[in-house]
Amino acid sequence: MATLRRRLWNPYALVFISSGCTMVIELVASRLIAPRVGVSLYTWTSVIGVILAGISLGNYIGGRLADRYASPTLLGAVYTLAAYACLLPLWLGEGLHAFRLPFETPLLLWIVIYISLLFLLPSIILGCVSPIVVKLSLTDLSHAGTTVGKIYAWSSGGSIFGTFLTGFFLISRFGTKATVVGVSVLLILLGGWFLATGPWRKALVRLGFAALLYVAAVLSLSRAGLLATECMLETDYSCINVYEKDQDGRSVRELLLDRLVHSYTDLDDPTYLAYGYEKTYAGLLQPLMSDRTGLDAFFIGGGGYTFPRYLQARLPDSHIVVTEIDPGVTRAAERWLGLPQDTAIETYNEDARRHLVTRGAEGSYDVVFGDAFNDYSVPYHLTTLEFARLVDYVLRDDGIYMANIIDAGPQGHFMRAFVSTLQAVFAHVTVIPSTAGWRDSLRTTWVVAGSQREIDLAHMPEGYLALAPETLEGYLAEKPHVMLTDDYVPVDNLMVPVAEASFGSGALDPETWAGVRGRVLGVGAGVLALVTLGGAGHALHRRRRDRAPADDSSAGAAL
Structure with missing residues (x-):
């Protein structure tokens, strides 16, 4: 297994995938928030700013973690956490939609807070990947510049690929929620691959625990109806719905584009x-x-x-x-x-x-x-x-x-x-x-x-x-x-x-707040469990490394 893992180890592919996933989430973010805050210069500025802030913070955190705990297990834990965090916008988005903006809160500040609550954590965790991959790839410091340069070039390439793939294909073909779930599934598979290190029994425990939490999260989303599309037709521009409605004593059809009622149509009377x-x-x-x-x-x-x-x-x-x-x-x-x-x-x-x-x-x-x-x-x-x-x-x-x-x-x-x-x-x-x-x-x-x-x-x-x-x-x-x-x-x-x-104005009503609080606690418990799992894996890996011969210090050999 270890030999196979070394053969399949490709740092360029890993950063390509993680950066591509980050850009998919960034572009999907604008569509997910459109029903609440629309699409404007402010929303795009906030989305880009929040994602970049998350990547920057993730790079810093990932670098600190890499210096202390660099291992396949750490990388697997990061990918697994990222998979879980990518479901966060689906889990909390509906509840946060119910918040009412107090008049004293500036709109622009609320948009930044709203987007941060949904998308900052996934971008932070995905930002941790590149420093860890760099650390695991540096087996020869004489070529460190070339190695790091290639890794970041492939990372940028992944961002470009993810941008075009999402904007030109994924959203219009599968919809926003399916795209988010697809990214999450890809990340959990990568996480599972790297968690399956060490003695098979311990690897099986890690994999089973991570899979159990992930399946529980997806099932919870499904049972809450949060994976179902809200659109009769979703396009690159809007979420389209049509409803039957009584208007002026006649039956009409209401066209809804994102959050805005756009028109009423009487099928029998085009002059209405x-x-x-x-x-x-x-x-x-x-x-x-x-x-x-x-x-x-x-x-x-x-x-x-x-x-x-x-x-x-x-x-x-x-x-x-x-x-x-x-x-x-x-x-x-x-x-x-x-x-x-x-x-x-x-x-x-x-x-x-x-x-x-x-x-x-x-x-x-x-x-x-x-x-x-x-x-x-x-x-x-x-x-x-x-x-x-x-x-x-x-x-x-x-x-x-x-x-x-x-x-x-x-x-x-x-x-x-x-x-x-x-x-x-x-x-x-x-x-x-x-x-x-x-x-x-x-x-x-x-x-x-x-x-x-x-x-x-x-x-x-x-x-x-x-x-x-x-x-x-x-x-x-x-x-x-x-x-x-x-x-x-x-x-x-x-x-x-x-x-x-x-x-408008006003606070969140108690019933809605109870639902949001439950989701926040659920997400927190899941993240805590995964962090605990990852920490245990880091500790085991460090003990094995400390017991290893002094001349076997290559980071690449750990793979």
């Missing part, structure tokens, strides 16, 4: 519009529809295809183009929301701005609809001055650009910046809030319309009134605002107030 901003779109569009049999319309974002189908039903001769970056959303609309596969609506699964740059012709559209923003995730490149000019370029002289945005009424940082940016391009800009009490609302949906011609507001739905020019001018003047450009577009900063409002 549930959201106020959709009704506002219809009101703004009415003057263009009154004397035409069709329109040339471009949609930024497809979602449930509610308004494209509405326009098609009202004006069947319309030429409708939809850019929906997520092919999964289009598939969901076809499968569950009544979008015919042979529809006349043209869909391009690509970025809207890229489409307009490569395919847009001057004066080719009567109307452009923007429906790609929410309160957590705003595609910043669709908010800038340069993009507004591009939209104006593809619009006809009497064309109109409509976009719905979400912002907090009192602060309104993003709304002010977005409106000011459009005013630099369009001669007429109109703002319609979704509620009359928008000044006091912490979360308001706005429709912003821009055109080179005066906008006809005679057909606004009841209860939806555009801000008077003097009201809008006064609101914009209340606080300083920036011009959004490709070079400077701090959308995530501007959206902090509305994101904080969406979190």
Whole structure:
């Protein structure tokens, strides 16, 4: 067995695998947390920062452990602990989702804490691998530089491979939870391989104990329903769910993308519009529809295809183009929301701005609809001055650009910046809030319309009134605002107030806290048991090493 182990010992493969697993966890982290905190510059910054902090701390801890206890048993214990820790986000994630953010806690601090609780421990433990592998590989100090250089080159290669594999294949093919479990299984197999050292009876005890704990952890996750996918369809962009619901006295289907309800669809009536901003779109569009049999319309974002189908039903001769970056959303609309596969609506699964740059012709559209923003995730490149000019370029002289945005009424940082940016391009800009009490609302949906011609507001739905020019001018003047450009577009900063409002306040309720506490205690007990197991193995290995002849000091020989 020892001979076989020496033959199969490959330090480069080990660090390649461990670094690849780290990057898989890092990329999966952004998808796992999206239903709670969305996807933004802040979440990505926090994920990357937490993972790097964990790797750095793990490198330090691993180096200290390697100097004192370097052995295959230690490496096996680290891999086993890493396998267990990779299940931590699945085990605690649901409970931590129930935390409510106190108002006095800054949102950015909470995001960092939330991500740290889920992903810091796995990255620390995986960070311990490389120093231990380096220590076990240094049998000839005259070539130490070459050996260490190769190990870290292979480690970087593993990170690159794990990044591309996860982003381009694993998540879309297997989903986030299955990917996490797959990483964990790979690590537990590596851990078992290195724990099976020494006398077979002791190795069997170590393997049995580690396997028992691991199986117990996986079974606990399974029985709690934490391994089951929460998505009817999971893509690289979002977790997609469709639910049956009663709305306005009719049966509709609700499209949920991550945490945001995106649309309501009546399969029997494509002209049904549930959201106020959709009704506002219809009101703004009415003057263009009154004397035409069709329109040339471009949609930024497809979602449930509610308004494209509405326009098609009202004006069947319309030429409708939809850019929906997520092919999964289009598939969901076809499968569950009544979008015919042979529809006349043209869909391009690509970025809207890229489409307009490569395919847009001057004066080719009567109307452009923007429906790609929410309160957590705003595609910043669709908010800038340069993009507004591009939209104006593809619009006809009497064309109109409509976009719905979400912002907090009192602060309104993003709304002010977005409106000011459009005013630099369009001669007429109109703002319609979704509620009359928008000044006091912490979360308001706005429709912003821009055109080179005066906008006809005679057909606004009841209860939806555009801000008077003097009201809008006064609101914009209340606080300083920036011009959004490709070079400077701090959308995530501007959206902090509305994101904080969406979190709400209040402590964790007792019942939920009891569940979280139980999971924390369970994880702690498992980690303690594995640490104890690893410590016992280190002690046994050290005693054997101390009894060995003095000239048999090669680290590689221990393998």
